[in-house]
Amino acid sequence: MRHEYIDRYARLDSPVHRLPPGLKLAIALALVISTVMVPISAIPYFAACALLLLIVIFLAHLPFRFVALRLLTLEPLAGGVGILALMQHDGLLMLIRILVKSNLCLLTMIVLSNTTPFDGILGVLRSLRVPQLLVTVLALMYRYVFLLIDQSERMTRARKSRTFAPRRGGRWKTAAGIVGQLFIRSTERAERIYAAMSARGWR
Amino acid sequence: MHIPDGFLDLKTAVATGVLSAAAVGISLRRLNGSLPRKKVPLMGLAGAFVFAAQMVNFPVAGGTSGHLMGGVLVAVLLGPAAGVVVITSVLIVQCLLFADGGIVALGANVFNMGVIGSAGGYAIYRGVRLVFRNERGRYLAVVLAAWGSTVLAAVCCAGELAWSGTVPWTSAFPAMTNVHMLIAIGEAVISSLAYSAIAAARPDLVAENPRSAPVHEGRDLLLYGALITAGVVLFISPFASRWPDGLEAVAAKLGFESTAIARPLVTSPLDGYTIPGLGSPVAATVIAGLAGTCIVFAGGFLLARLLAGRSRHEA
Numbered sequence: 001m002r003h004e005y006i007d008r009y010a011r012l013d014s015p016v017h018r019l020p021p022g023l024k025l026a027i028a029l030a031l032v033i034s035t036v037m038v039p040i041s042a043i044p045y046f047a048a049c050a051l052l053l054l055i056v057i058f059l060a061h062l063p064f065r066f067v068a069l070r071l072l073t074l075e076p077l078a079g080g081v082g083i084l085a086l087m088q089h090d091g092l093l094m095l096i097r098i099l100v101k102s103n104l105c106l107l108t109m110i111v112l113s114n115t116t117p118f119d120g121i122l123g124v125l126r127s128l129r130v131p132q133l134l135v136t137v138l139a140l141m142y143r144y145v146f147l148l149i150d151q152s153e154r155m156t157r158a159r160k161s162r163t164f165a166p167r168r169g170g171r172w173k174t175a176a177g178i179v180g181q182l183f184i185r186s187t188e189r190a191e192r193i194y195a196a197m198s199a200r201g202w203r
Numbered sequence: 204m205h206i207p208d209g210f211l212d213l214k215t216a217v218a219t220g221v222l223s224a225a226a227v228g229i230s231l232r233r234l235n236g237s238l239p240r241k242k243v244p245l246m247g248l249a250g251a252f253v254f255a256a257q258m259v260n261f262p263v264a265g266g267t268s269g270h271l272m273g274g275v276l277v278a279v280l281l282g283p284a285a286g287v288v289v290i291t292s293v294l295i296v297q298c299l300l301f302a303d304g305g306i307v308a309l310g311a312n313v314f315n316m317g318v319i320g321s322a323g324g325y326a327i328y329r330g331v332r333l334v335f336r337n338e339r340g341r342y343l344a345v346v347l348a349a350w351g352s353t354v355l356a357a358v359c360c361a362g363e364l365a366w367s368g369t370v371p372w373t374s375a376f377p378a379m380t381n382v383h384m385l386i387a388i389g390e391a392v393i394s395s396l397a398y399s400a401i402a403a404a405r406p407d408l409v410a411e412n413p414r415s416a417p418v419h420e421g422r423d424l425l426l427y428g429a430l431i432t433a434g435v436v437l438f439i440s441p442f443a444s445r446w447p448d449g450l451e452a453v454a455a456k457l458g459f460e461s462t463a464i465a466r467p468l469v470t471s472p473l474d475g476y477t478i479p480g481l482g483s484p485v486a487a488t489v490i491a492g493l494a495g496t497c498i499v500f501a502g503g504f505l506l507a508r509l510l511a512g513r514s515r516h517e518a
Contacts, residue, residue, distance in 0.1 A: 007300055032208050032307050036216070070302070074207060081210060081370060084378055088371040098209060098369060105208030109302035121299055131231045133243070137292045140247020141254070145296070148248075148255035156259060175261040176393045179271060180400030182259075183280065186252040187408060190245035197244065 009062055009114040016060035021120030022127070028112040032105045040097040046104060053107050060115050070110050071103060078102050118142050144189070152182050204272070204360055204383075205297070206312055208305030212367040218437055219363060220310030226318045226430050227291050230284040233423055238285070246285060249277055250292040261393060269389045274320035275349040276394045279328055280401070280408065283423060286321035311363050314434055315356040322427040324352030329424065341402075341409075342395045350391040357383030362438030372442040 011017075016024075031049065038045050057067055078099055085094040119142070126135050155178045163174070211219075238246075253273040260268040278286030291313050297303040304312045331344035361379035365372035402409045 029306060032305070033213070036209060036211070036307055037213055077207065081364070084370040084374045087374045094369065100209075102207050102209030105305060105307070106302060109208070109298070109306060113300055113302050118296070118300055131235075133231055133234060133238075133246075134227070134288065134292065136243060137246045137250055137288060138295060140244060141250035141292055141296055142300070144248055145251040145254050148251040149258060152255040152259055172261050172389075172392060173396055175259050175271075176396030177400050178259050179256045179273075179276075179393065179397040180404070182256055183249075183252055183276075183397070183401055184405050184408070186248040187245060187405075190242075190248040193244040193248070194241050203240065 007113060007118060009060075009066070010117045012061055012115075014060045014115075016056055016115045019115075021116045022124040024112060024116050025121060025124055028108050031108045035101055035104050035108070040093065040100065046100055049104055050107075053104070053111055056111055056115075060111070062111070062114055067107070067110055067114075071107060074102060074106050140193075144193075147189075148182065148186060151185060152178060155181060204312075204315060204356060205294075205304035206308040206315075206360065206363070208307050210305075210367065210369055211308050211311055211363060212369075213307075215363050215367045215438075216307045216310055218310075219314045219434070222430050222434050223291075223310045223313035223318060226287055226322065226427060227313065229423070229426050230287040230322075233284040233419065234288060237419075245281070246289060247292075249281060249285070249289045250296070253277060253289060253293045254296070261389065263385075263389060269386060271393050271397075272316060272320060272353065272390055273394075274316055275324035275328070275345065275352055275390075276397060278321040278325035279345055279348070279398065283322040283325040283420075283427060286325060287317050287427075290317035290321045311360070315360050315363075318427060319356040319359055319431055319434070320352050322424075323355060323431050324348040326424050326428060327351045329420075342399060345395045345398050346391040349394040350387045353387035353390045354380065354383055357387075359434060359438055362435075362442065365442055366438050376442070 035046075035049060040046075057064065082095040082098050085091055085098055088094065119139075122135060122139055122142070125138070126132075159174050159178065163170075234246075256273050256276075257270050260270055263269045274286060274290050277289050281289070294304060294309060294312050294316065298306055298309055298312075325348065328344045328348035331347050332340060334340075335343055357379045358376065361370075361372070361375040364370045364379075365375050398409065
């Protein structure tokens with residue numbers, strides 16, 4: 001049930017992981033906002049920011065390969081928008097700006113999400129007086145997202161093992177069938193969860 | 204359509220953040236008042252459902268594959284307020300757990316995919332249902348809602364990128380719109396097929412019982428409509444003058460532009476979206492856009508009143 005691609009390293013033990021989640025969230029937010037605001041000519045700022053993040057990655061024992069691969073998934077999007085940005089005067093500067101800023105921001109968020117378990121962040125949101133309903137929905141979502149991903153993968157696998165020569169139209173219908181079935185099972189599960197929560201004195 | 208951090212400047216992030224916060228606030232308030240306690244777990248499960256459904260791929264041309272965004276499907280099944288909250292939760296989890304979509308850009312993503320993609324799609328759905336009331340009208344309404352809201356969200360996304368000065372509007376608008384007019388076909392077909400699969404297996408989940416429809420739905424749609432129009436005015440209308448009208452472009456090509464504008468049949472009060480006597484063309488465009496939107500908004504208001512009146516009447 002552990003999914004390799006969801007908060008894989010969030011529960012390691014390191015000095016960075018032991019910091020309070022609220023502090024990490026605040027620092028990450030401040031870093032992202034300043035990276036968005038600082039003009040691209042401030043090269044020392046961007047260099048210092050990158051160096052700081054690399055040190056944190058090292059201290060947190062995050063594998064560099066994992067972080068680099070995760071960062072690479074941004075490049076097609078950044079490249080695409082960068083090419084569109086080239087179609088204006090001083091477009092090259094804008095391209096550099098997009099690449100530097102978006103990569104630094106994403107690196108910050110990768111470090112945050114892989115050093116802070118989600119329930120820690122939920123605790124911060126609760127103490128910040130984020131509406132109760134939203135926090136409850138987020139908590140339930142985090143609890144059940146792994147299960148539902150499992151379920152959808154199981155259904156996809158079952159369908160694949162019974163389909164030998166798929167046609168495109170058929171596959172669209174299959175995908176829609178899986179989505180529909182997933183929704184029905186989610187509502188049924190929600191009903192059971194409500195019964196279980198009530199039985200344990202929820203609210 | 205997830206905008207990462209670093210693509211938007213701070214003013215765009217703040218503007219979209221304010222609009223999104225207002226929409227999420229309205230939705231939470233509505234749900235706090237009307238959502239039965241029993242349905243709270245369903246909201247969380249619906250978020251997990253959207254997440255898992257986004258991992259189901261279907262093939263598109265040329266070896267690429269697409270996935271559902273699910274905003275319209277959730278809004279049609281659970282209502283617009285639930286749709287906004289569910290999609291917002293999905294985006295928050297994707298941002299904080301996967302680093303997918305930026306944290307400063309969260310407001311823009313919530314606005315594009317949650318407010319336009321879910322509540323806006325629901326408004327289209329209700330509008331189409333007013334015209335086509337039979338059983339097949341439902342599927343048509345889901346198709347049009349999913350297609351229309353996806354395209355509008357893409358246009359708004361292009362407007363946000365252009366307003367940030369990241370990408371010129373003249374290239375962002377056609378690129379985003381053309382790509383998403385195709386992507387939206389997948390969204391429309393899968394949403395509609397999934398809806399009909401749910402209707403076939405559990406007709407009770409899609410029953411349009413007028414008693415279960417909240418009385419305030421018309422007013423809610425009005426508020427979402429106001430927020431969406433505010434977004435459209437802010438992000439799209441400053442560029443509207445650089446967006447050649449189809450007919451004007453054809454006229455220019457064929458060379459009868461000068462004869463065509465010689466004697467207009469009816470002089471438009473906001474001719475070509477500029478107001479005479481106003482110095483700055485950008486300000487004039489924004490004001491003209493605002494005035495135009497107010498007119499559209501008045502039409503929407505009447506439609507919403509009509510809807511609200513009907514649901515109260517039936518209940």
